[in-house]
Amino acid sequence: MQKTTSFLVIFALAILAVSSLWLIQNPELIQYIYFLRFPIIIAILLCFLPIISINVVPVLLRNLFVLRSNGQLILVMVGSVLAGMAVILVYNIILANAYLRFAVVPFSPIPELIQYLIAIILSLPIILQSISLSKTEIENTRTGKPTSINQGIFIGTISSIAIILVIFAVRHLINHEFFEQALLLGFSILPPELQQGYILPSGRLAPGITEGIGFFLVLIVIYFYAYLRLRPEVDANRFEAPALGYIPLILASIVLLLGGLSFFFDYLRVPVLPIFLLISGTGYLLANVDHFYDLQKCDLKKPDAEAWKQAINKRLEKCPLQNQTLVVVCASSGGIQAAGWTTAVLTGLQRVLGTSFIQSIAWISAVSGGSVGTMYYLDRFGENGYPEEQELQDIFNNATQDSLDAVAWGLAFPDLLRFIGLPFLVNQMEDRGTAIEIDWKGELKNKSASLNTWYQQAQEGIIPIPIFNATLVEDGRRFLISPMTLASDDHNNDCEFTLAESRSIDFNTLYPEYNIDVTTAARLSASFPYISPVCRPNKEIAAIFHVGDGGYFDNFGVSTSVELLDRFLSSDEGKDIKKVLFLQIQASSDLPISNKNSGSPGWVMEIAGSLAGVFKVRRSTQIAANFLNLRLLKKKWQYKAGVEIADFSIVFPRKFQKRYPQPLSWQLTHEQKFNILSAWNYLANYVPNQSSQDNHQEALERVIYDLKEKWQAWQGRK
Numbered sequence: 001m002q003k004t005t006s007f008l009v010i011f012a013l014a015i016l017a018v019s020s021l022w023l024i025q026n027p028e029l030i031q032y033i034y035f036l037r038f039p040i041i042i043a044i045l046l047c048f049l050p051i052i053s054i055n056v057v058p059v060l061l062r063n064l065f066v067l068r069s070n071g072q073l074i075l076v077m078v079g080s081v082l083a084g085m086a087v088i089l090v091y092n093i094i095l096a097n098a099y100l101r102f103a104v105v106p107f108s109p110i111p112e113l114i115q116y117l118i119a120i121i122l123s124l125p126i127i128l129q130s131i132s133l134s135k136t137e138i139e140n141t142r143t144g145k146p147t148s149i150n151q152g153i154f155i156g157t158i159s160s161i162a163i164i165l166v167i168f169a170v171r172h173l174i175n176h177e178f179f180e181q182a183l184l185l186g187f188s189i190l191p192p193e194l195q196q197g198y199i200l201p202s203g204r205l206a207p208g209i210t211e212g213i214g215f216f217l218v219l220i221v222i223y224f225y226a227y228l229r230l231r232p233e234v235d236a237n238r239f240e241a242p243a244l245g246y247i248p249l250i251l252a253s254i255v256l257l258l259g260g261l262s263f264f265f266d267y268l269r270v271p272v273l274p275i276f277l278l279i280s281g282t283g284y285l286l287a288n289v290d291h292f293y294d295l296q297k298c299d300l301k302k303p304d305a306e307a308w309k310q311a312i313n314k315r316l317e318k319c320p321l322q323n324q325t326l327v328v329v330c331a332s333s334g335g336i337q338a339a340g341w342t343t344a345v346l347t348g349l350q351r352v353l354g355t356s357f358i359q360s361i362a363w364i365s366a367v368s369g370g371s372v373g374t375m376y377y378l379d380r381f382g383e384n385g386y387p388e389e390q391e392l393q394d395i396f397n398n399a400t401q402d403s404l405d406a407v408a409w410g411l412a413f414p415d416l417l418r419f420i421g422l423p424f425l426v427n428q429m430e431d432r433g434t435a436i437e438i439d440w441k442g443e444l445k446n447k448s449a450s451l452n453t454w455y456q457q458a459q460e461g462i463i464p465i466p467i468f469n470a471t472l473v474e475d476g477r478r479f480l481i482s483p484m485t486l487a488s489d490d491h492n493n494d495c496e497f498t499l500a501e502s503r504s505i506d507f508n509t510l511y512p513e514y515n516i517d518v519t520t521a522a523r524l525s526a527s528f529p530y531i532s533p534v535c536r537p538n539k540e541i542a543a544i545f546h547v548g549d550g551g552y553f554d555n556f557g558v559s560t561s562v563e564l565l566d567r568f569l570s571s572d573e574g575k576d577i578k579k580v581l582f583l584q585i586q587a588s589s590d591l592p593i594s595n596k597n598s599g600s601p602g603w604v605m606e607i608a609g610s611l612a613g614v615f616k617v618r619r620s621t622q623i624a625a626n627f628l629n630l631r632l633l634k635k636k637w638q639y640k641a642g643v644e645i646a647d648f649s650i651v652f653p654r655k656f657q658k659r660y661p662q663p664l665s666w667q668l669t670h671e672q673k674f675n676i677l678s679a680w681n682y683l684a685n686y687v688p689n690q691s692s693q694d695n696h697q698e699a700l701e702r703v704i705y706d707l708k709e710k711w712q713a714w715q716g717r718k
Helices: 002-025 029-032 039-057 058-065 071-104 112-138 149-173 177-187 209-229 245-265 270-284 308-320 335-353 356-357 369-379 389-399 404-419 432-443 451-459 517-524 558-570 604-640 670-683 694-702 703-714
Strands: 325-331 361-367 465-474 478-481 504-506 547-549 579-586 645-650
Touching: 029 071, 039 058, 039 071, 039 112, 039 245, 058 112, 058 245, 071 112, 071 149, 071 209, 071 245, 071 547, 112 149, 112 245, 112 670, 177 209, 209 245, 209 404, 209 703, 245 270, 245 404, 245 504, 270 404, 308 356, 308 361, 308 451, 308 465, 308 558, 325 335, 325 369, 325 558, 335 356, 335 369, 335 389, 335 579, 335 670, 335 703, 356 361, 361 369, 361 558, 369 389, 369 432, 369 465, 369 517, 404 432, 432 517, 451 465, 465 517, 465 558, 478 517, 478 558, 558 579, 558 604, 579 703, 604 645, 670 703, 694 703
Parallel strands: 325 361, 325 579, 361 465, 478 504, 579 645
Antiparallel strands: 465 478, 465 547
16 A cells, blocks of 8 residues: 555656646746646646545545445546546646637647546546555455455456547537537627637637537536436445545536636636635525425324433343442444444443343433444344344444445535535435435334334333434534433532533424434434534424534533433432443543654644644543543532442553544444454453553553453442
8 A cells, every 4th residue: 555655646746747847848838827727726636635535634535445346446447537537628628729718829739639648647546546445345355255356447447448438429429510500509699709719710619619518418417327326225235336436526527617617707807716606605595505304293292301210210120130230321423433433342341241231221322423333232222121142243333334425425416516506406305414314224223213213112121311412503502312301400409510501402302393213313413524514404493403513512422421310310210329330432542641742833833723722622621521520420429329430431442543544434444343343352351461651551451351340349249
C-alpha cells in the first residue's frame, strides 16, 4: 500500500510538472486558466483524492477505496473513466471556443484520441489506489468464495473501453445535421452577443458542442438508471454499488454543471458560485425542501412516567440471582467502530460473566454509533432476557456491515438533485439519512421493530430499556428516544445535584400520538455531521424540531444514565437496590498526556486555533462533567442508603487503536473487524502486570479482570 501511495504522489506531481511545462511553453494559455478553473479543479481532485484520503483524513475517507467485490471494482473503474472524460470534454470545449466568447488568443483544441488518453490518465489514481487497498478484501477467503482481483481488473478494463466506445459512437451519432440544426435553433433564442462561443461566425455550431451534448445524454441515462436501479432495499444479500463508485459520478455532474455555467456567465462578468447558490437556495425555498424522518400514527396508549421503573423491576425478576444488583450500560459514539465495539463487549461479557449479568442490565444509554450497536444487540434478545449463544456472532456481524454505500447513494442522487435546484425530481422522504435506515433494516432479524414493539418487550422484562440519545438542534436539549416515557421529575429534591440545570425531553412526551421504527431512532441518534442530515418529523405538528447527533451534548451517554439512576434509586421501585454496576463502553482511548509538545505553527493557530480549541475541548469537557456527576452520585448513595456503585470503563485498547485507523465512516474492512474482536479478546484474557509503570493504562487493560472479580464477589462466588 505504501508503494502505491508513493507512486501516486509521484504520478500526481508528474502531471502537475507536465502541465506547468506546457504552460511555460504556451504562455498564451495562462490567460485561459480562469475560464478553465472548474475542469482544472476537478482534475486536481481526481489526481489527489486518493492521496488526501489515505494520508490526510484516513479515518473519514480511507475505507472509500476498500472494495468488497470485483463487481464494485468494475463500477469504480468505469465511473473514474467517465469522470475523466467529463473533465477533459469540458476543458476542451472551453479551450476551443474561449477566443470567440472572451476575445482571447485562439488555442487549438485537443485531438479526440488524446482526450480519451487524458481521461484514462486522470482515472488512474483512483483505480490504482482501489486495486491496492481492495486486493485483500476481494480475495478474502473468510467468505468461502476465494476470488482473484485480476478478473475484476480485466473486466473493468474491457468495460471502461466499452464505455469510451459508447461515448465515441454517441458523440459522432449526434454530430448529424439534424441535431446541429436543432441546437442552432435553441441557441438562436439568445441575444446575438451571448451566442458567441456557441455559434461560429459562419453560422455553424462551435466545435465540441455536439460532442458535449452527446456525452451529457450518456451521463444522464447512466445517472438516472443508477438512481433507480441501485436504490437501497431491505435486502442484506443484494449487490450494492460502492460509495467510491458514486464519487466520480458526482464529480462528472459537477464539472458539467459548473463548467457550463461558467462558460455562459463569465461573459457577463457574473461569478458562478453565487449564481449556483442562488439557484440552489431558491429551489429549497420554493419547494419547501427539508430532510424528514417518518412519524407513524400510534393508536396504543403511551406508558406513563412511572412505567420505566416498573419495567426495570420486571426485568430483574427474570434474573435468577435476585441479589439486589443493577447493571447500567452506557455506549459511546464513534461511528461503525463504536457499533462494532459495543456489540463485541456486550456479547463478550455474556460469555465471560454469564447470562445473569445480561439479565441484570436495566437500560442501555447509547449515543451515535453506540446506538446502532445497541439496536442490533437488542434485536436478537430471546424470551429469557438475553440473546442465545448462536445469535452472538450474528449480532456483531450485523452491526459491522457496511452502510457507507447507502449514504453515498443518497448523496449522489436525491441530495445532489435537491442541491442543484431540482428538488421536484425527488421524493421528499428520500435522502442519505433514510437510505442508511433502509440499509440497517436489511440486517435486522425483526425488520418491523419499532418503539412500540420494543415497549412491549421492555414492559415484560425481555429487553433492557433502550435509550438513544439525540439532540434537538433548535434549543440544544437532550432528546431521549426510548419506548419508555422518561419525563423528568425535577420536583424530587433528591435529584437536585444531578444535571438539575440540564433539561431533557423524551420522544413519548414530545410526540405522544406517534411511533417510529427502531432504525429511525438509531439514525436520529447517529446523525454524524454531514454524513446523515439533521432532520425533522414529516408531519405538520406543533413541535417541529430538527434532530442532530446525540454526541453534541454527551458523546458517552453518561449524563442520561446518571440522571435516571439517581431518580430510580430515589423511587419506591429502587429502594431494594444495594449494588449498581455502572458500565461505560468507549470506542476509542485518549492519547496519553505528553509534557513534550512542539505546538502547531502560529499561522495555523491564527486561522484555525479557535475552532480546534472548541472541537478538542468538547470531549474533555464532557469527560470531566461525567466524571464529576458520577462521583457525586456514588458518594450520595453510599452515604444515604449504603448503595455501592462500581464504575467500570471498557475502553478500546490503545495498542489496537494504533494498528488500524478507526473509521468514523460507516464501513469497516475485514482486518478492522478482526481487530475489534482481537481487542476484546485481549482485554478478556488480560493478566494483570504488577510491575507496570503506567497505572492508568494498566487499569484500562485489566478492566475485565477487575469486573469479573467484582461481579463474582457480589454474587457470593468469591
